[in-house]
Amino acid sequence: MDDSEYPDEGEPDVDSSLPLLVDSFPPMTDNLWTRCNNCQRILYKEDILENHSVCPACNFHFRLSGVERLTMLFDEGAFDVVDHGLLPLDPLKFKDTQAYAARLESNQKKTSLPEAVVNAVGTMGGIKVVISAFDFAFMGGSMGSVVGEKITRAAERALKERIPLIVVSVSGGARMQEGALSLMQMAKTSGALARLEEAAVPYLSVLADPTTGGVTASFAMLGDLNVAEPNALIGFAGPRVIEQTIREKLPKGFQRSEFLLKHGLVDDVVPRKALRAYLIRALRLLLNRPQ
Numbered sequence: 001m002d003d004s005e006y007p008d009e010g011e012p013d014v015d016s017s018l019p020l021l022v023d024s025f026p027p028m029t030d031n032l033w034t035r036c037n038n039c040q041r042i043l044y045k046e047d048i049l050e051n052h053s054v055c056p057a058c059n060f061h062f063r064l065s066g067v068e069r070l071t072m073l074f075d076e077g078a079f080d081v082v083d084h085g086l087l088p089l090d091p092l093k094f095k096d097t098q099a100y101a102a103r104l105e106s107n108q109k110k111t112s113l114p115e116a117v118v119n120a121v122g123t124m125g126g127i128k129v130v131i132s133a134f135d136f137a138f139m140g141g142s143m144g145s146v147v148g149e150k151i152t153r154a155a156e157r158a159l160k161e162r163i164p165l166i167v168v169s170v171s172g173g174a175r176m177q178e179g180a181l182s183l184m185q186m187a188k189t190s191g192a193l194a195r196l197e198e199a200a201v202p203y204l205s206v207l208a209d210p211t212t213g214g215v216t217a218s219f220a221m222l223g224d225l226n227v228a229e230p231n232a233l234i235g236f237a238g239p240r241v242i243e244q245t246i247r248e249k250l251p252k253g254f255q256r257s258e259f260l261l262k263h264g265l266v267d268d269v270v271p272r273k274a275l276r277a278y279l280i281r282a283l284r285l286l287l288n289r290p291q
């Protein structure tokens, strides 16, 4: 897989009208077999699902939906969804190839979600936590006012209840259809996290493929620990924009998790299979709560 598989139209933030070239796990069909879109091998679908949606042949991490992510992280896959009633508005009456209002409606229908992030409360290793999990299928996980508000509410809930916060980012960045309102979410979420830090409540950030634009430039990089899934695209502007700006060829693996780890931009790269146990260990450490 290389960067050319990602949409890059000269803007740091996702244009949801672009086709998503790296789809999440092929939708469930009656077919028992599927092709891994990375190694092209034909595989038994159940083998991939049982392997946390990671290709058993090439270790490609398929994209998880927000709900799949929550199910994977919480104890026994049990959680209570919170802040679910917030619905996006269209204050700019924005229209590109399609009216924003219509785009919202079709994404809500497609994902059965009101917005691109799901907040939930539950336990991990017996520790009560609040998790915000992005869903890339909803307009590329882009951050509009409601997404920013939900991240903020999750942080405020964590502060009020003094429970750790985890955000799993899968996002193309700020949502251009909401203009400056989406950019304001960067400051708002960062402010809420600053209050969490003052109160010494742990915040862990998980960066999955892809995490870019305004999400990377705000809460995704503000964790007490910032951990990435293997080979995730993580950056602000796309590689093509950077190449054109600095007029230099970028090194191999640029903006991938392992490259970022080597250059000190993330704290660790954790395979999905080990992620839950890793986060529980980190929470115990930060809360000074040994087993």
Ligand SMILES: [Zn+2]
Residues within 6 Å of the ligand: 036, 037, 038, 039, 040, 041, 055, 056, 057, 058, 059, 060
């Ligand atoms: Zn594969």
